[in-house]
Amino acid sequence: MATKEFLAGPSAAGPARVPPSGAFARNRELLAELVRRDVKARYRGSALGVLWTLLNPILFMTVYTVVFSVLLGAVYPGGVPAAAYILTGLLVWNFFSQAVSFATSSVLSNSGLVRKVAFPWVLLTVSAVTAALVNYVISLVLLIPIYLIFHLPLALPVVLLPVLVLIPYVLALGVGLLLAAGNVFFRDLEHLVQVGLLVWLYLTPIVYPPTLVAAHDHGLGGHVFSLFFKFNPMTWVVRSMENVVTRGIWPAHWHGLVYSAAVALVLLGCGIVVFQRARRRFAEEV
Amino acid sequence: MAGGPAIEVRGLRKRFRIYHQRNQTLKQTLVSRGRGDYEEFWAVRDISLTVDPGSTLGIIGANGSGKSTLLKCIAGILTPDAGSVRVRGRLAALLEIGSGFHPEYSGRENIYLNGALLGLPRRYIQSVYDEIVAFSELGRFIDNPVKTYSSGQYMRLGFSVAVHLDPDVLLIDEVLAVGDQSFQRRCLDRIDQLKAQGRTIVFVSHGLGAVRDLCDSALWMDHGEARAAGPTERVVGEYVAAVNAQEAARLEQEMSSSPPLPGGRAGVGITELSYVGRDGPTALFETGDPFELRIAYTAPGPLQGARFYVSFVREDGVVALTVPTDDRLLRDQVLPSRGVVRLAIPRLPLLEGLFRVTVGIAEIATGEWYTLLDRIHPFRVSPGEREERGVALLGQHWTLPEPVSRWLSA
Numbered sequence: 001m002a003t004k005e006f007l008a009g010p011s012a013a014g015p016a017r018v019p020p021s022g023a024f025a026r027n028r029e030l031l032a033e034l035v036r037r038d039v040k041a042r043y044r045g046s047a048l049g050v051l052w053t054l055l056n057p058i059l060f061m062t063v064y065t066v067v068f069s070v071l072l073g074a075v076y077p078g079g080v081p082a083a084a085y086i087l088t089g090l091l092v093w094n095f096f097s098q099a100v101s102f103a104t105s106s107v108l109s110n111s112g113l114v115r116k117v118a119f120p121w122v123l124l125t126v127s128a129v130t131a132a133l134v135n136y137v138i139s140l141v142l143l144i145p146i147y148l149i150f151h152l153p154l155a156l157p158v159v160l161l162p163v164l165v166l167i168p169y170v171l172a173l174g175v176g177l178l179l180a181a182g183n184v185f186f187r188d189l190e191h192l193v194q195v196g197l198l199v200w201l202y203l204t205p206i207v208y209p210p211t212l213v214a215a216h217d218h219g220l221g222g223h224v225f226s227l228f229f230k231f232n233p234m235t236w237v238v239r240s241m242e243n244v245v246t247r248g249i250w251p252a253h254w255h256g257l258v259y260s261a262a263v264a265l266v267l268l269g270c271g272i273v274v275f276q277r278a279r280r281r282f283a284e285e286v
Numbered sequence: 287m288a289g290g291p292a293i294e295v296r297g298l299r300k301r302f303r304i305y306h307q308r309n310q311t312l313k314q315t316l317v318s319r320g321r322g323d324y325e326e327f328w329a330v331r332d333i334s335l336t337v338d339p340g341s342t343l344g345i346i347g348a349n350g351s352g353k354s355t356l357l358k359c360i361a362g363i364l365t366p367d368a369g370s371v372r373v374r375g376r377l378a379a380l381l382e383i384g385s386g387f388h389p390e391y392s393g394r395e396n397i398y399l400n401g402a403l404l405g406l407p408r409r410y411i412q413s414v415y416d417e418i419v420a421f422s423e424l425g426r427f428i429d430n431p432v433k434t435y436s437s438g439q440y441m442r443l444g445f446s447v448a449v450h451l452d453p454d455v456l457l458i459d460e461v462l463a464v465g466d467q468s469f470q471r472r473c474l475d476r477i478d479q480l481k482a483q484g485r486t487i488v489f490v491s492h493g494l495g496a497v498r499d500l501c502d503s504a505l506w507m508d509h510g511e512a513r514a515a516g517p518t519e520r521v522v523g524e525y526v527a528a529v530n531a532q533e534a535a536r537l538e539q540e541m542s543s544s545p546p547l548p549g550g551r552a553g554v555g556i557t558e559l560s561y562v563g564r565d566g567p568t569a570l571f572e573t574g575d576p577f578e579l580r581i582a583y584t585a586p587g588p589l590q591g592a593r594f595y596v597s598f599v600r601e602d603g604v605v606a607l608t609v610p611t612d613d614r615l616l617r618d619q620v621l622p623s624r625g626v627v628r629l630a631i632p633r634l635p636l637l638e639g640l641f642r643v644t645v646g647i648a649e650i651a652t653g654e655w656y657t658l659l660d661r662i663h664p665f666r667v668s669p670g671e672r673e674e675r676g677v678a679l680l681g682q683h684w685t686l687p688e689p690v691s692r693w694l695s696a
């Protein structure tokens with residue numbers, strides 16, 4: 001499709017003339033429509049609608065805070081209240097895991113479209129990830145009461161927020177494209193992804209403080225965990241987010257953040273290449 | 287768009303894999319270390335074609351002959367395994383009306399979504415939105431979710447968006463097969479209009495009439511290969527001839543292998559039915575051919591006061607003719623215990639279709655059936671060179687005003 005020429009031809013009579021527009025403009029509009037559809041589809045038919053986007057992190061925050069802070073006595077860096085720390089991480093994670101799991105099923109769940117309509121199917125995956133981004137941005141509203149309740153410092157480093165949103169977006173898109181293409185051929189992937197995301201959640205310092213990993217970095221198990229922890233790009237996204245949002249300081253681990261961004265870009269590249277190759281057989285396999 | 291064909295297909299081949307046992311779960315894949323057993327099947331083999339700008343190509347052929355696969359390759363939905371496809375100009379493919387509708391969405395929202403999927407800019411859809419709604423005749427239903435629509439409403443909405451596509455090259459696959467008569471008429475009118483505007487159209491259809499009416503050239507596909515290509519009349523003619531020959535063989539096979547006819551009440555029954563045409567027994571007629579139905583009957587003794595009854599029923603249930611024998615003649619008539627009754631039609635007025643006969647013998651005195659065989663023994667009527675459509679010829683003729691001589695009018 002991308003190789004087809006899109007030219008507006010001369011039109012005699014007829015209903016009206018479709019104005020010429022570039023493939024880019026049209027794809028942007030189509031993406032907007034698909035995102036609108038994906039966001040709306042999620043809330044239609046549920047009584048509380050968009051409120052769930054806000055309610056869900058609060059409920060999970062409460063559970064994790066009780067378990068990790070109250071029962072297990074975890075102490076979070078910089079003396080940040082457990083609830084504030086956990087909520088910030090959860091918002092990032094919810095976005096990432098939603099984006100990845102929606103992306104995974106994005107092609108297969110639209111099989112009717114893929115079989116019958118020629119358009120850049122990659123937009124289905126982009127749309128799934130972008131719809132999760134829309135939810136994420138809405139859910140960031142929750143930070144306002146957290147700032148007010150816990151008197152968190154609102155400082156200049158908060159300008160980094162867009163970058164800290166963009167990195168997991170690109171990462172989720174890269175991973176999502178790989179999984180979306182894979183899922184067409186191996187449908188078990190959808191279920192494996194759910195398990196994988198749960199494991200990934202615990203490899204990321206969201207519910208527990210990162211100091212916990214350093215404290216237990218002994219023995220083979222500890223080393224292995226610590227290694228995964230360090231090579232996990234989401235670790236550095238979440239830690240930077242904590243720094244910027246809950247403590248109002250510049251990210252303490254610049255190198256980690258740069259590493260995450262690099263991993264995200266490489267995976268995006270791989271995702272695009274794999275998806276575009278696999279795409280050739282989508283219509284016959286979905 | 288100047289210069290060159292609108293569509294150029296060179297040596298196109300497309301292969302599908304048919305899995306014996308589909309290994310789509312990871313477990314199976316791990317166990318069998320691969321994608322399982324599959325057979326390769328060439329859906330399209332070595333097709334080349336060019337369509338000039340402004341012309342219309344019809345693709346015909348039996349089910350599973352690769353027509354839709356070819357169309358999907360041109361549309362860019364399927365990627366061919368070999369060969370190339372080149373399309374010049376804006377392409378739109380209508381493979382299914384209303385694909386991409388979201389059931390929870392209102393008609394309004396779906397117009398925008400569907401339009402975007404088919405490549406229409408939002409601003410353009412806004413500008414023709416009222417037209418689309420008017421064309422769909424949905425009125426106030428436009429704001430209801432489409433899952434509440436009837437299939438007719440669904441279809442009209444899909445088509446209304448589709449007619450506003452305005453492409454240079456339009457691919458249409460069987461969409462006309464659905465919808466009621468007036469809807470089909472509107473589809474054809476719209477295609478005619480696009481044709482008049484010089485758009486290029488590729489049209490896959492089973493409706494040979496539509497292909498004849500609309501297409502400049504035709505391609506007949508058979509098992510993935512091009513069996514014939516060229517001017518519509520010639521290709522459609524060859525196709526019809528081949529289909530008829532096949533059908534005749536099938537009908538004869540069916541007749542010769544059909545089980546013996548059931549016996550009737552009181553030992554009166556029909557033993558054999560046959561059709562006789564110009565050259566002897568056949569099941570294939572052309573409109574205007576001589577036609578004879580022969581009914582062989584048997585009875586335990588001389589048959590008195592019996593009524594024979596024949597009805598011609600077309601495949602779609604239309605009864606073309608029901609004709610009993612004349613009771614006044616037969617009430618006191620005694621027929622032999624075995625015999626053949628013939629119903630002759632010197633020039634068969636039936637038009638194109640597959641017909642069956644319902645044949646019965648009744649007792650005139652009581653009105654009770656001895657035997658009644660419902661819709662058996664199919665025969666096919668093909669139109670030949672005729673232009674008439676419908677159930678039967680009505681002995682019609684046109685009368686025109688006296689022609690005016692050219693030199694007088696000048």
